[in-house]
Amino acid sequence: MKTILKIALGIIAAIGGFLDIGDLVFTTQAGALFRYDLLWAVVLGVLGIGVYAEMSGRVAAVSGRPVFDVIRMRMGFGIGLVALVASTAINLLTVAAELGGIAIVLELLLDAPYSMFVVTAAIALVLIVALLPFGGIERIFGYGGLLLFVVVATVFHQNPDWGDVAHGFVPSLDSSALYLYFVVGVFAATLMPYEVHFYSSGAIEEGWTEQNLKENRLNAILGYGIGGILAVALVIVSGYLFHPIGVEPSDLGTVALPMQGAFGETGLLLALGGILFCVGGAAIDSSFAASYNLAQFLGWEWGRYQGPRKAPRFTASWLVFLAIGVAVAQSGINPVEITEYSVVFSVVALPLTYLPVLLIAGDRSFMSDFANGRIATFLGWLYFAVIVVLALAAVPLLLITNGGGG
Amino acid sequence: MRSKGEIYVVHRLLDEQICDSDGRRVGRVDDIELRGSPPRITALLVGEGLYPRRLPRWAARLARRISGPETWGSNALRIPWEEVDELSSTVKLRKKAEDLGLGMGDDPRRWIVGRLPWN
Amino acid sequence: MSGTSRKRVRSQALGLLAAALLLTSPGCGDLSNDELNRGVESLSALAAQGQLVANGVARDATKTTYARAMARTLGEEAEHEAEKLADATLEESETEDQRHAAVAVAGEISDLLSELQTFPGDERHGELVEKHLEEAQEKADAIVAQLSGDAP
Numbered sequence: 147m148k149t150i151l152k153i154a155l156g157i158i159a160a161i162g163g164f165l166d167i168g169d170l171v172f173t174t175q176a177g178a179l180f181r182y183d184l185l186w187a188v189v190l191g192v193l194g195i196g197v198y199a200e201m202s203g204r205v206a207a208v209s210g211r212p213v214f215d216v217i218r219m220r221m222g223f224g225i226g227l228v229a230l231v232a233s234t235a236i237n238l239l240t241v242a243a244e245l246g247g248i249a250i251v252l253e254l255l256l257d258a259p260y261s262m263f264v265v266t267a268a269i270a271l272v273l274i275v276a277l278l279p280f281g282g283i284e285r286i287f288g289y290g291g292l293l294l295f296v297v298v299a300t301v302f303h304q305n306p307d308w309g310d311v312a313h314g315f316v317p318s319l320d321s322s323a324l325y326l327y328f329v330v331g332v333f334a335a336t337l338m339p340y341e342v343h344f345y346s347s348g349a350i351e352e353g354w355t356e357q358n359l360k361e362n363r364l365n366a367i368l369g370y371g372i373g374g375i376l377a378v379a380l381v382i383v384s385g386y387l388f389h390p391i392g393v394e395p396s397d398l399g400t401v402a403l404p405m406q407g408a409f410g411e412t413g414l415l416l417a418l419g420g421i422l423f424c425v426g427g428a429a430i431d432s433s434f435a436a437s438y439n440l441a442q443f444l445g446w447e448w449g450r451y452q453g454p455r456k457a458p459r460f461t462a463s464w465l466v467f468l469a470i471g472v473a474v475a476q477s478g479i480n481p482v483e484i485t486e487y488s489v490v491f492s493v494v495a496l497p498l499t500y501l502p503v504l505l506i507a508g509d510r511s512f513m514s515d516f517a518n519g520r521i522a523t524f525l526g527w528l529y530f531a532v533i534v535v536l537a538l539a540a541v542p543l544l545l546i547t548n549g550g551g552g
Numbered sequence: 553m554r555s556k557g558e559i560y561v562v563h564r565l566l567d568e569q570i571c572d573s574d575g576r577r578v579g580r581v582d583d584i585e586l587r588g589s590p591p592r593i594t595a596l597l598v599g600e601g602l603y604p605r606r607l608p609r610w611a612a613r614l615a616r617r618i619s620g621p622e623t624w625g626s627n628a629l630r631i632p633w634e635e636v637d638e639l640s641s642t643v644k645l646r647k648k649a650e651d652l653g654l655g656m657g658d659d660p661r662r663w664i665v666g667r668l669p670w671n
Numbered sequence: 672m673s674g675t676s677r678k679r680v681r682s683q684a685l686g687l688l689a690a691a692l693l694l695t696s697p698g699c700g701d702l703s704n705d706e707l708n709r710g711v712e713s714l715s716a717l718a719a720q721g722q723l724v725a726n727g728v729a730r731d732a733t734k735t736t737y738a739r740a741m742a743r744t745l746g747e748e749a750e751h752e753a754e755k756l757a758d759a760t761l762e763e764s765e766t767e768d769q770r771h772a773a774v775a776v777a778g779e780i781s782d783l784l785s786e787l788q789t790f791p792g793d794e795r796h797g798e799l800v801e802k803h804l805e806e807a808q809e810k811a812d813a814i815v816a817q818l819s820g821d822a823p
Contacts, residue, residue, distance in 0.1 A: 210641040218567045218580065223606035226567075257736035393723070394716035396748070399741050403723050410732030418737070445569055445580030445598075447658045456576075459657050551709075 156361070157369045158288040164373030165294065165380075166428030167247035167398065168240075168335035168489040170421060171482050173377050174395045175550065176328045177384030182306075182314030185381055187329045189315060191336025192374030194532070197525050198337065198500060200366035201507040201518070202346040207354035207362060208516045212347045213503060214442035220502040230443045232495040237340050237436035239488035241471030244429035246481025250398045251422045264475045268468050271429055280450050283430065290423025296405050296416035297379040303408040304386045311382060327543040327550055330536050331486070334493035336377060337533075340435035343499070347438040351449050356516065383408075396482060433471065437464040483549070490544050494537050497530070504530055562586070562593070569642045570598065570631075570654070578655035581643060582606065585630070593633050596643065598654065601627030629653055702759035704818060707766055710756050711773045711814050717749050718780050718808035725787055725804060728797030738791035746784035753777030769814050776814070779807045 176184040202213055211219070214233075218226040249263035274283060319326070349362070383404035388395065395401065401421065405413035434450060437460050441448035447457040454461040475481060504526045508518040518526060544550075568581045582602040585595035601622030604615040622628040629652070637646045649655035702710075724741045727733030757774045761767060783800050790796040 215569060223567060223582075223603070224608060224611075227607070254737045254740045255734070257739055387723075388719075391719040391722075392712070392716050393720045394713060395720075397741070397744050399737065399744065400720060402737075403720070403727075406727050406733050406737075407723065410727075410730070411734055414727075414734055414737060445577060447577045447655070457658060 157365055164291050164376055165424045167243050167425050167485050169377050170401050171485050172331045172335040173380040174384045174401045176332050177381040178388035178393055178395050181385035181389040182311050184328055184332050185314035185378055186317040187332040188377045191333040192370055194529050195337045196366045196370045197529050199342045199345055200363055202342050202503050203349050203362035205507050206346045206349040207358050209512045212350050212442050213343045214439045216506045217502045218443055220505055229498040233439055234436055236488055236492045237432050238470050239484055240432040242474035243481050243485040243488050244425050245471050246475040247398055247425040251418055254399050255418055261476055264472055268472045287423050287427030293416050294376050294420030296413055297383055300383045300405050300408040301379050306386045323543055323546045327547045330540050330543055331489055335489045338492055339496055339499050340432045343435040344431040351451055433464055433467050436467045486549055490540050493540050496533050497537050500533055571642045572645050572649040573647055576649055578649045595633055596631040599628030703762045708818050710752055711811050714752055714777050715808050715811040717745050718804045721745050721784050722801050722804045725797045725801035729794050729801055731794050735791040739788050742784045742787035746781050749777050749781040769818055772814050776807055776810050
């Protein structure tokens with residue numbers, strides 16, 4: 147029993163915040179617009195990130211290579227540079243969105259101006275990273291994110307028509323452009339690559355070897371599975387409350403309304419608290435992912451455990467990325483809008499960072515006995531096909547639906 | 553005519569991470585120097601000045617403006633092949649970074665950051 | 672082409688470009704039936720969300736800072752929608768009545784949310800705002816129905 151608890155806690159800490167602002171925004175909007183019909187897209191995305199994370203973690207453990215090392219090795223300098231530029235730009239948008247998300251939640255809790263909170267949030271994150279050991283940081287944001295289980299409780303409190311809910315897990319392709327846009331959006335929000343890049347770099351920092359492969363698989367299945375459960379719950383509560391009355395969620399605060407409805411102020415506070423930890427964790431993960439990718443591609447020394455003295459360029463780049471995130475978040479654009487762009491563009495660039503990992507994970511000369519087996523190969527290539535299709539459809543759908551505005 | 557085995561080595565060696573004798577990361581193999589016939593690897597080349605070479609012609613001009621000229625000692629470094637200790641998942645060198653002029657970008661003496669209190 | 676006539680062509684082209692930009696920029700363009708519809712639907716959605724917030728206030732089941740911030744954000748959106756609808760020129764002049772009604776409803780919604788913003792802890796106010804927002808939503812839905820009826 148004790149080891150199960152230890153493993154569970156380890157998984158929770160490893161995955162950090164399960165959801166980020168992209169998940170929160172897209173699941174809530176999907177539920178409000180299409181009730182339970184997009185639940186299958188959430189599951190598809192959760193399986194996808196599990197596949198990507200398991201492969202990246204395995205490659206890191208067996209070959210000692212994080213994602214952007216793999217990208218440069220396998221795709222060469224030219225394509226690798228394109229992947230780096232795209233990934234960095236998207237990560238910066240993501241950082242800005244997450245910082246904006248933190249500021250919104252603080253505004254909802256404390257009612258002081260938003261702009262003050264963006265800078266406060268960034269400074270707080272720098273202090274947290276500088277002063278706390280990283281294991282502690284991961285635990286704080288991981289456990290804090292568990293507050294969002296109030297959403298699961300809300301599902302049971304609402305007691306929706308379970309038949310309708312079950313129906314939502316069956317894939318269906320409505321012909322409306324808006325529906326297809328949300329298929330892409332929900333999938334993309336669930337499969338944000340920065341999470342996997344952060345995870346793979348973390349695996350190397352922890353000194354993972356073949357011994358950690360079981361842990362890697364557990365993280366991929368259970369860790370992201372928990373995120374999946376929360377995302378599914380968000381779609382359901384939003385579909386139950388918002389769909390019948392025609393609410394169009396356009397603010398982060400709207401996400402918490404179902405929990406307020408079910409459990410009053412307590413539910414509201416738990417929901418806002420959970421959102422705060424999830425989005426805070428995501429801000430750290432996305433900003434570090436940007437620095438990891440840059441340093442790994444160029445061959446610099448990197449590592450959150452190295453500190454500024456041993457890895458000054460890595461540390462400096464992290465601070466610069468945070469500063470850029472602050473600037474964008476302060477620019478007056480609604481963080482929810484920034485989120486929509488960061489999510490949609492991330493799926494467009496996803497094939498570039500997914501394919502090299504898939505190729506190396508299946509390459510015996512890098513992976514020896516731990517190369518992709520039959521299931522991993524099948525799932526890996528299946529998801530590559532899915533990702534390519536969605537990547538091609540993403541921007542056209544964004545334009546046709548006017549950013550999901552209809 | 554290059555032998556197939558050699559092209560594979562160059563292919564695997566290119567873009568590999570380089571570490572010094574202490575295990576510190578000091579850059580990637582940005583290019584490889586081949587001399588003689590049959591060609592032998594004589595040196596590894598590291599530095600931003602080499603990036604324009606790795607890009608298609610149309611991008612190279614812009615890249616040259618950004619990463620600067622490939623003059624040895626500033627924007628590109630030459631590591632003689634003899635300095636390579638072993639090849640595993642990284643290229644491990646015999647000497648420390650300073651002895652070879654590598655890893656200057658991460659040299660703590662060049663950064664104020666190193667002197668901040670939280671270290 | 673000589674120098675002066677080339678300059679004239681260029682300034683004519685710029686003039687056309689400027690005109691095109693002005694005509695297509697939001698707020699100065701024509702409001703089609705669909706866009707008017709969309710605008711009123713979003714008013715209905717704002718009213719619906721406002722009711723949920725007001726309901727929380729009415730039951731004393733929410734945090735005042737949350738209710739105030741939500742009311743403010745929603746109110747700003749309603750105001751923005753009101754301005755958009757008021758400023759635009761209509762494609763079909765028959766919809767002028769509906770546009771007028773829509774702007775009025777938007778103003779109502781915005782005022783109600785303002786009240787909620789001012790009194791986020793007052794249960795009585797919450798009840799009243801919730802009730803009036805429901806009425807406003809019904810008005811908005813009625814306008815949407817009229818517009819759909821008018822659509823060819």
